Amino acid sequence: MGSRTLLGFATLGLVLPLVIALAMATGAQASSRQTLVTAHNATRADMSRSALRTSPALSRTAQRRAERLARLGYLTHSSFKTALNRAGYYTGGENIAWAKAPVTTRAFMRMWRKSPPHARNLYDRRWTKIGIGLARSHGREYAVAIFAR
Numbered sequence: 129m130g131s132r133t134l135l136g137f138a139t140l141g142l143v144l145p146l147v148i149a150l151a152m153a154t155g156a157q158a159s160s161r162q163t164l165v166t167a168h169n170a171t172r173a174d175m176s177r178s179a180l181r182t183s184p185a186l187s188r189t190a191q192r193r194a195e196r197l198a199r200l201g202y203l204t205h206s207s208f209k210t211a212l213n214r215a216g217y218y219t220g221g222e223n224i225a226w227a228k229a230p231v232t233t234r235a236f237m238r239m240w241r242k243s244p245p246h247a248r249n250l251y252d253r254r255w256t257k258i259g260i261g262l263a264r265s266h267g268r269e270y271a272v273a274i275f276a277r
Contacts, residue, residue: 186259
């Protein structure tokens with residue numbers, strides 16, 4: 129075996145655990161996103177609202193927005209309408225939050241229920257679709273819920 133081959137295996141030995149860790153984080157994040165969708169629907173059911181269906185386009189948009197908030201390090205609704213339109217929707221709402229990691233689904237839901245503008249989005253009868261995005265940066269977890277019809 130030449131040194132290039134050994135270097136390749138050494139690099140693979142360093143990279144493969146990172147790839148596995150990233151895949152596991154992505155899987156855990158997908159599970160957390162689904163848990164948040166389930167929590168939204170349970171909360172809506174308590175108020176006799178219909179369940180929301182997950183939209184792949186809204187989910188991608190929400191994930192990009194969560195990652196953007198994590199990069200910025202603060203919350204902003206700027207460019208929400210543009211992002212909503214790019215996802216193919218023209219009427220919608222957005223709930224955003226951050227908290228010190230680790231954060232539970234219950235904590236994010238409690239924050240949104242206690243905030244009147246966020247609660248309005250959560251219970252709005254017009255919304256039939258939802259997308260959830262989650263990101264983590266500098267010890268904070270960011271959550272984005274996008275609602276549309």
